[in-house]
Amino acid sequence: MEKTIQTDSGIVIDPLYTQPVPMEERPGVFPFTRGIHATMYRDKLWTMRQYAGFSTAEASNERYHYLLSQGVMGLSVAFDLPTQIGYDSDHAMSEGEVGKVGVAIDSLEDMERLFKGITLEQISTSMTINATGFILLALYIALAKKQGADLKKISGTIQNDILKEYAARGTFIYPPKPSMRIITDIFAYCSKEVPKWNTISISGYHIREAGANAVQELAFTLANGKAYLKAAIDAGLDINVFAKRLSFFFNAHNHLFEEVAKFRAARRMWAKITADLGATDPKAQMLRFHTQTGGSTLTAQQPQNNIVRVAIQTLAATLGGTQSLHTNGYDEALSLPTEEAARIALRTQQIVGYESGIADTVDPLAGSFYVEALTNEVEAKAWELINKIDVMGGAVSAIEQGFVQDEIARSAYKYQQEIENNEKIIIGVNKFTAADQVTPEVFRIDDSxxxxxxxxxxxxxxxxxxxxxxxxxxxxxxxxxxxxxxxxxxxxxxxxxxxxxxxxxxxxxxxxxxx
Structure with missing residues (x-):
């Protein structure tokens, strides 16, 4: 009997693909399956960002200057948990967490320390912040004004995606309805005052980290995006204006071809969703996205193996047409990345971008019988899930009913069972293990x-x-x-x-x- 092989999303992989899939689409043209720009990386590589933030604002500022000196093209700020859930560092709830998983920001003075020596008008900054995203954006705008910047020129992104917090991550503060009101207020304000700012980064990354498979990541992320579109339309905003500043944030895992198919399907699906809701401007129909390599794929065992995993995930993101990318440090299953690990992670992007040749042509895997078929199958399965969510009344209702959380939990349990039963091989964990584990230097944050x-x-x-x-x-x-x-x-x-x-x-x- 022939062996059945399937992806983590349950898509059966045929031993051979022989039928061409119709490919009338061109990059830069609706529905953007092959990329949102006609020439993609031939003219300009993706933005190479490295996610960083820890300890005090001064310590994070030092790391930013180091990364800029090593060739990063944009900054990406990580905030500590108290900042994420709206507590000052001296609050009782902040004890033991200040500066641990990101930088502590309590006031405008901290923001000034964080960006000392960095001109905000000349750099693109991404801030991974949700429940308190409106406050961090206000701090960034206030600092830009102090620097004398033209607010029409400052660019960057706040994650600002509260729905995935309820479904997968947990750093929410307020109930869903007032949280959605904050988000639509940000859309409205920025469309007039800070027009180059991406007002939301609708995140599948954390949904995947919580245990979702590729299809679930895609479906739940786009369903959340659809909910944000409808909330903004209901608030009287013009989809052809605000949708241009929506961006997405996806995960890149190890199954190279399924990940590429996921990114290609995502563009096609979002183009249809926006068009169905009234978007006629191509820029309002385009799915622009940032990618981060999969944190949950990193292993504490044989951590240097993670360098190879991150390289594969970098290929997945760039072959899939990402607009910007963060590559994880090989030691991040153990601690925040050391300076050496951050440098190797950045060099991985640079080597792929400048040495591999994948930037020389648009959508290099287009026309592959396998990739085109897989793109169609990922899309079909994602639509099935989105249609279920629509029947429930949309993403907010589906989250309130626990549907999304239950689906993610089931997927996570299945994945872990497969590892424990040796049905899924993780090198260094359940196969090719080593008795003499070498633990690299660990980066620690002092409680002081x-x-x-x-x-x-x-x-x-x-x-x-x-x-x-x-x-x-x-x-x-x-x-x-x-x-x-x-x-x-x-x-x-x-x-x-x-x-x-x-x-x-x-x-x-x-x-x-x-x-």
């Missing part, structure tokens, strides 16, 4: 960071104009209770040195916390 941040907060609260602070927080409260856009009063508040926790707490009092 919290003391430093607490002292800074104490000094800040003594020096600032506290009457102006009270007035600013009151204006945020009034906007939240009414219909005024939240962004202007939040920007004013951070300029008056209100802290991130103080602003988050105003909205906690009004909307409560989601449980």
């Amino acid at each position: 960071i919290r003391v430093i941040q607490a002292e800074r907060l104490k000094s800040l609260r003594e020096r600032r104009n506290n009457e102006a602070v009270k007035a600013s927080l009151l204006r945020i409260r009034e906007a939240a209770l009414g219909t005024d856009n939240l962004m202007p009063p939040v920007i004013e508040a951070v300029e008056n040195l209100c802290t991130l926790g103080e602003i988050a707490d105003v909205l906690r009092e009004i909307w409560g916390e989601y449980k």
Whole structure:
């Protein structure tokens, strides 16, 4: 009996593909299956970003300057957990977490330290922040204004994707409906004031990290994107304006061909979703995306093997037509990346970009019987899931009913069972293991960071104009209770040195916390 081989998404792989798939599509033209630009990397490589942020703003700033000196083209900021869920560093809930998984940012003064010596008008910055994304964006805008920047020229992205937090990650604060209101306020504000800013990065990355397979990652991400489109349309925004600044954030795993098929299918599906909702401008129909190599694929055992995994995932992302890419450090199953690991990760992108030849032509795998068939199958399975979600009333309802969470949990359980039963081989884990494990140098963050941040907060609260602070927080409260856009009063508040926790707490009092 012939062996059956299938992808993690359950797509059966035939031993041989002999039938051509019709390929009338051209890159840069609807539905963008082959890429959103006619020439793709022939004219300009993808943006090479390296995700970094830890400890104090000064320590992260030092790493940014190092990465810029090594050739990164854009910055990508990681924030610590207290910053992500709206607590100042001196709050009781912050103990043990300050500066650990990202940088601690409490105020505009921290933001100034974070970007010291970096001109915001000349760099593109991505910020992985969701529940408090509006506050971090306000801090970034306030700093840009202090630097004398033209806000029409500053560019970057805030993740700002709260739906996947409820489904897969957990760093939410407020209930879904007010959270969606914050997001549409950001869309409206930036479309007028900061038009080059990507106002959301709809993230499949964390959905995949939580255990979803490739098809689920694609379907749940696009379903969330569809919910954001509808919320913005319901708020009276023009899809041909705001949809141009939506971007996506996907994971790249080890199955090279399924990942390439996923990225190609994603563009085609998003083009159809936006067109069905009324988008007629091609730029509002394009799916632009950032990719990060798969953190959950990294192993603590034989960590140098991860260099090879990351190289395969880099090929998947770039053969799939990504617009920007972060490559993980080989030691990230053990700790935050060391400087050496961050450099090797960046060099992996550079070698693929400048030495491999894949940038020489657009969509190099197009026309492959296998890749074209796989693209169609990934798309068909993803539509099945999206149609189920639509029947439930959309992504918000599907999340509230627990459907998305249950699907991810089932997939994660199945994947782990396959590893434990040796049905899925992970090199160094369940095959080709080594008795003498070599553990590389581990990067550690000292707990004294919290003391430093607490002292800074104490000094800040003594020096600032506290009457102006009270007035600013009151204006945020009034906007939240009414219909005024939240962004202007939040920007004013951070300029008056209100802290991130103080602003988050105003909205906690009004909307409560989601449980």
